[in-house]
Amino acid sequence: MEKLNIFLEHIYEACSQRGKTLPNMLSEAGKMGYTGLECDLWRLDDRELLRTFSGCGMRAVSVYGQYDLAHDAAGRSAEKMKRHLDTAAYFGAGIILVIPGFFRPEDDRESFFGRTCEQLSVLCEMARQYGITVTVEDFDDVNSPCCDTNGLERLLNGSQGLRWTFDTGNFAYVLEEPAQAYSRLRRYLSHVHIKDRSRDSFRGFTDGSNAKADISGALMYPCECGGGYVGAEQLVKRLIADGYTGTFSAEHFGAADQQEYMRRSADNIKGWIK
Template identity: 35%
Template sequence: MKLSVFYEHIREAAGQSGRSLEEICTLVKSFGIDALEMDADQFKAEEDAILTLLTKTGLTVSCMYGFFDFGHITSSAVREEQITSFLSMAGRAGASRVLVIPGFLEEHEQDPASLEHQQCVQLMKEAVAAMCAAAKPLGIRVGMEDFDDSRAPFATTAQLLSFVEEIPELSCFFDTGNFLYSGEAALEAYKRCRPHIGYVHCKDRTFEVHPKEEPKLTADGRPMYAAPAGSGCIPMKELVTDLLQSGYDDTFVIEHFGAQDQLAFMKQSAEWLLGLRKEVLGG
């Protein structure tokens, strides 16, 4: 089992604890976490400092993620420039995969039956397919996740699969906690997505109120809060166990944006995941 965590969690933990980024990275490494998920904009702003930090602490970048507005870019030259720049940064960071968030719908594009909606989604799919084609010779795998936002036309299982099934080189980056946003059962979503899963975000959530934490609201307005893996309302044990038993041997990404104690959450999540691996596979 390989574990990764978001670089943004490292930054948040440093701010919460008053420790340096290097100290937090060293602690994270001691938890059994070897890699980071890197925001492309963050990397662009701090590339030299980030690369130095990685060298000092022995961490690597497992995946780089980027936000785009492909649904509203009609120029192929502009699209190609953005894709090239993104993949180049991923290469410099040493990432073997990228997560693309291809864009969001504007208010007048929300109706799936409207021409505006269909044109926007089609532009997104064309851009993602172009990214997959450009990434393949670089040895970089492209994926999309079930992004928890009503403006994302890839938030639900059906929406995400409409991208993944239409674009052969595109992988499903399964986020265990995001289907709850749309009111879908994670286990049912997992069964449908399973043949396409190439990467996993281990996000647990709870409806138990955390007074000092800003909640994420579901599509129907219920406040959700961050939880260490295995401690919330997502069926994490069933999901991770099935992945391990089915031979998934890639990375499990620890994710809990909004946590008030990122360092403690990262430690607890890593301990739970590694403990479950030992329980399921032994050794």
């Protein structure tokens, strides 16, 4: 059952925390039930990672990258798009996730959305030639055009061929209910990040660096999938009941014990999707 993915950055975090090598931690992840990787584009500049992944029974399923589509010249964006698609194709990933850019104080937001949708449509057309699906996610930053349901819907409606990666934990940042957001956006769904949020301060680092305030100012902490308050289990079961047949990617950047959170998330998610 190749349904479970983990972020490559989590693997590196776990290596750092536990003093293990990349191949060793990839193998550990495989034993937990993970078979796929969510990869940051810049990491994959090292093409030798393909051999490492394959040797550990892992594969890239999605590659994410940051853009500034509203502000960069079209030529610069096109170069980044081609690099993104070429890299995803090389590693065999069928999905890319685009972080499209961020509002600046001086931006006219109508123009920002128009330009961003225009460039996303260009990327989707390029991706069609590769057989790759382009997605955006609900992104937890108030300066992101897709931080909430309204912004996401505007990008998805306005960009020809664009699809959605549902991050179950990021609507909590803007105090929206993920189940309601899903109901509005489900027709665009192509991929899922399972993220949970906790209010428990014991999950925080002593320097506070892994805490994130929602828009009300209340602190959220990373936790294993199923260990928080967003209703991850109910969301996953609803997706399956609604016919979703894709994979699920566990996400908990900044975990106090990344390897342990990976293990708990895998155990929980496997129980939900069996």
